[in-house]
Amino acid sequence: MHSLEKIIYRLLHREIAETLISRVLVGVSGGPDSMALLHILAAMRPHCSLTLVAAYIDHGLRPGETPAEWACVRAAAADLQLDCTMVTVDAAAVAIAGKFSPEQAAREVRYRAFADLVHARQLDLVAVAHTADDQSEEVLLRLLRGGGRRALSGMRYRSGTLIRPLLGIRKAELMAYLAEKDIHFCHDSSNDDMRFLRNRIRHELLPLLEERYDSGIRRALLKTAANLGEDEDLLERLLAGSWEETVVIETPDMEGEPVCRLDRSRFRALHPALQRRLIEKLLWTMGTTTRYEHVMAVLAAGREGRPGSELHLSQGLRIEVSREQVLFSYPLGKGPWRGSLKEY
Structure with a gap:
């Protein structure tokens, strides 16, 4: 095995040993990182x-480049004697419908397609080609957007069924590997589009920080x-234990929506850091957004909310405050309705 292949083999064995006896879907865009991963x-x-x-996921955003990328992926899979598939999605339509950026929409539809393929083909894991360079960019991006501790911890080697074997490897190492192995790859023009903050x-920003402030900024x-x-x-x-003691999730109602009850006395006894994380998890469980202002509003309701008061969040989520508990529910199902529960 090549030295880089040995590094990744040992890393997978140490970090996620069961990966080495798995059926893995490998996301391959045709770019250098994913071709190296494959x-x-x-x-x-x-x-x-x-x-x-x-x-290979065709997002429908770069029709002029898709044929060459798919041909590159297909040829590599054939040389390696691997099964290969392409899925076409409409990222632009998702961006418009969800008011997402093209980058965010592409990510949403890509991972949705991966999940569908894993289910359809009875696979175990999805491997993607995020590198150490991507990690440093991601941490800085989240810092600029005001992320908390969880956000600034960056990406993980494993998140559920998703694995990132190259997360500790610099892109320069991968480029050297590709050159030594004479592996062909394609260039994604969207990586040069300066309208995207990540680009x-x-x-611009990371090279400036390296040159003018600290040459070791990426390592930091x-x-x-x-x-x-x-x-x-x-x-x-710690959150897992607090969750079991503080939150009760009831059987979904006829509309299939969960109902959650938060014990206020036990909630108040938690450290503020655990309170915030518990509220974030609860909102995720209810299938709604976890915007900062929403989390802080629910925190205030749990801590000192007046019995009988309500909060109205997105998609019809209603939060009722009583002396002993805070109730989270969709009393009229999910939808953009407004008004107090007392009106119905």
């Missing part, structure tokens, strides 16, 4: 029970993410 994982097959399926961070960002990630693991364990 070849690295394919090189591991003689040493473990690893079944790979290459998946401005990659091409990675270290910050790693340290905060360890803190996050501990807080998640």
Whole structure:
């Protein structure tokens, strides 16, 4: 095995050992990072029970480049004797319908397509090609957007069924690997589009910080993410215990929507950091957004809300405050309705 392949093999064995006996969907765009990932994982097959399926997602955003990228992915899969599939999605329509940026919409439809493929093909995991460079950019991006501890801990090697084997590898190492192996790849023109904040961070802000402020800024960002990630693991364990003691989720009603009850006395006894995280998880459980202002409003309701008061959140989520509890429900189902519960 190549030295880089050995590094990734040992990392997967240490971080997520069961990955090496899995059926894995590999997201491959045709770009350098994902092409390197595909070849690295394919090189591991003689040493473990690893079944790979290459998946190319056509977002419908760059029709002029899609044929060459798909041909590149298909040729690589054929050379490696791997199954290969393409899924076409409409990211532009999702962006308009959900009022998302094109970048956010593309991510939404891509991961939705991955989940559908995993289910349809009875696979175990999805591998994507985020690198150490992507991690440092992501941490800085989240910092600029005002992210908290969880956000600044960056991406994880594993998030549910999603794995990121290259998260500790610099892009320069991957480019050297591709050159040595003579592996063909494509260039995604959207990575040069300076309308996207991530590209401005990659091409302008990070180089400026390296040149004018600290040449080790990328290492510092990675270290910050790693340290905060360890803190996050501990807080998640503490949250699990607090959740069991504080929240009751009732059987979904006829509309299929959950009803959650928050015990106020136990909630008030928690540390503020756990209170905030519990509210975030509760809103996720209810299937609504976790915007900062929403979280803070619910926190205030749980801490000192007046019995009989209500909060009206998005999609018809209503929050009723009583002396002993805070009730989260969709009394009229999900929808953009307004007004007090007392009016119905």
